[in-house]
Amino acid sequence: METTLNRRNFLKGAIASGAVLVAGSALVGCASNGGSAAAEGDSLVGYQPIEFSEETDVLIVGTGIAGLSAAMDPVEAGYKVMLADKRDTYGGESFMACGVMNIAGSQAQKRAGIEGDPAEKWEKYAPVLEQKGETDDMEYKKNVYLYQTEWADRVEADYGAQFQPLDDYKDTGAPTSMLLPGRGLGDMTAVLTPVVNGLEEKGAVIELNRKATNFIVDSEGTVIGMRFVDPTNDKIVDVKAKKIIIATGGFSCNQVMVSEYFPEQARMCPLTVYSMGEGHELCRSIGGTYAHMDMHANLMSDLAQVTVWGYFGRNVQVTPQGKRFINEDQSHDSPDAAGQMGLGFWWQIFDSQLINGSQKWNVELNMKGNADKLVGPCETLDELAKAMEVPAENLKATFEEYDGYVDAGEDKAFGKKLFLEKLEAPYYAFKHAPFRYKTHGGLKIATDSQLVDGSGNPIANVYCCGSTTPDSGSDLSPNAGSGLVSGKAVVAALQAEGSAE
Ligand SMILES: Cc1cc2nc3c(=O)[nH]c(=O)nc-3n(C[C@H](O)[C@H](O)[C@H](O)COP(=O)(O)OP(=O)(O)OC[C@H]3O[C@@H](n4cnc5c(N)ncnc54)[C@H](O)[C@@H]3O)c2cc1C
Structure with missing residues (x-):
């Protein structure tokens, strides 16, 4: 029915x-719940009478x-x-x-x-x-x-x-x-x-x-069209349609x-x-x-595309304290993890492998377009830690542990499987912040x-x-x-x- x-x-x-x-x-004229009926000519402010100027079989909004x-x-x-x-x-x-x-x-x-x-x-x-x-x-x-x-x-x-x-x-x-x-x-x-x-x-x-x-x-209350307003000039257009897809x-x-x-x-x-x-x-x-x-x-980073680089290349992600907190091959999850941990931001460290890898067009686009959130190239972890303003001893300990997992062939901390590889200098890092999207x-x-x-x-x-x-x-x-x-x-x-x- x-x-x-x-x-x-x-x-x-x-x-x-x-x-x-x-x-x-x-x-007008609809007295409901004991209120008084509107008089002839009463109208709602802002509602022009309907005038269909266009007609279509299928109207898709969006x-x-x-x-x-x-x-x-x-x-x-x-x-x-x-x-x-x-x-x-x-x-x-x-x-x-x-x-x-x-x-x-x-x-x-x-x-x-x-x-x-x-x-x-x-x-x-x-x-x-x-x-x-x-x-x-x-x-x-x-x-x-x-x-x-x-x-x-x-x-x-x-x-x-x-x-x-x-x-x-x-x-x-x-x-x-x-x-x-x-x-x-x-x-x-x-x-x-x-x-x-x-x-x-x-x-x-x-x-x-x-x-x-x-x-x-x-x-009868059957939908027969849609009213539109042009946001640039407030012009109203009424479109008659047999079917409407929202x-x-x-x-x-x-x-x-x-x-x-x-x-x-x-x-x-x-x-x-x-x-x-x-x-x-x-x-x-x-x-x-x-x-x-x-x-x-899930949440997203302000650097949305960078968020998913982990599927396509090696990277290490760390908290503002320089500690790993996520399996980077599911890097889509890092905004959620950061949100749950109450982190205002986190860092994604990468190297030439991503820069020259299958997503190089996107890596270059983001490195150019988001230079204000990028640090590097850095030749050492000390230099990188300074640029990221994270404690150098934490960052170095993080890499020591991570490199140990790479040597062992198993990421015992987070279970990373894809691109479990050591990063090489020069290092770069992007600063992410979590958003709803x-x-x-x-x-x-x-x-x-x-x-x-x-x-x-x-x-x-x-x-x-x-x-x-x-x-x-x-x-x-x-x-x-x-x-x-x-x-x-x-x-x-x-x-x-x-x-x-
Ligand atoms: C930054 C970002 C990255 C993402 N990355 C991925 C990804 O990699 N993979 C993935 O699967 N998903 C991703 N998503 C999610 C995905 O983009 C969305 O789920 C999808 O685009 C939504 O499609 P849609 O057609 O429903 O809506 P939309 O693409 O948002 O289109 C809705 C359209 O309706 C229009 N509209 C709204 N209200 C009105 C109105 N009153 N009158 C007329 N027009 C109206 C809007 O202007 C818009 O053009 C991402 C989303 C964002 C924001």
Whole structure:
């Protein structure tokens, strides 16, 4: 049963939330709870009457990896697709991401001789997920998981997305379960810009400076469009749409939402400014409900891409006191560990192996772009300790112990496996600080990604993907997979409606 909201309750909710506009009817004349009825001509300040100036089959709000991926199937099926983004550029936080994509069995991997069967991997992964208890719908999660491989193959073959050849890093000890963009870490434009261009070539329209502010519903409460405001000139645009996909990202930058729903990270600063949870709030205004809002999300460093260098080269990470505190081959975990230890910052020490390694493009980019957080080259550990302002005796003791583990072939302190190698002078070190950067919690959806209300009934015409919904995984490739789920779902719904007409 699809929900058309009871008109009286709907209007009450609409007035309370301010995020819903009713077509063909002003929000007046509704006496509720014994209050007095509004008079003819009364209106809410700031709410212009609805005037649809544009119309589309599929409207996608948000142009990150989830929104772009959601557009692929409807565009390819010949539907009219519009993508809208509040910013003056597309790509969302997906463009800023490090670019680590955990995918099995893609063509890019197969070309390098790396075999892998996503279905087999899912069989192993599913029980782990089930045990965690964070997944409400294993069928949805499975689809998201399996579609990651389809996504990688399609964006490469049909849109010209560039992945870094695995031959660059497959024999270095780096994980081959990771796909990276074009020139390596930090080059997400090499994957997503071709997708944007390809979507436009196939007929999609991408509108920037369009911030979604309200759902537009008909007099029965059925969603029929979206109101946007151009942040540069406050101009309002009302778009009529048969299906709307909300792909507005997470809520990690919304301090009020983080404090209320994810207090674990309320005292951390946000790394970015765009993930304001607007889609979350908009969907709630039409009856959507939240799930898993407090699900743990790891922290990130202000030098996000540097954070994941540990997968690709040797490095040693130390506290401000010069002591190791983390398994550096899982260096993605260091911001969390630093946060838990209450460290304001930590250091990542590296040498020429990373500088000349498979991620050299990214290493150079960060060394040039973040020179204020970099020390080195230093010829001795004493010189390095002085530059880092850490006690030299601690740093030297740390390296003595670490080198002993390398000689023994076993890191007894932290279990490091990848790149358990001695560093050589000249040494360099980057200073990191922990930030919050993503959230998992979001809107409850049905298996086809359609938004549901508190009783689990689908809300007509609205779908969610990417970091707006908990089971997407809030990482690049699962968010892409979740975009495909939504794209396929709206195509199926439009086809069914078309054949019913
Ligand atoms: C620095 C950093 C590094 C990361 N590195 C990795 C990594 O290596 N691997 C990985 O798997 N994940 C990584 N992540 C996480 C990953 O980037 C996100 O999970 C993913 O990009 C979210 O995709 P999305 O499409 O849901 O949202 P986004 O990419 O954030 O896109 C949402 C879009 O919606 C738009 N929008 C929001 N509100 C509105 C509105 N009201 N109206 C119109 N438009 C709106 C935004 O402007 C934005 O363009 C990283 C994240 C960050 C911040």
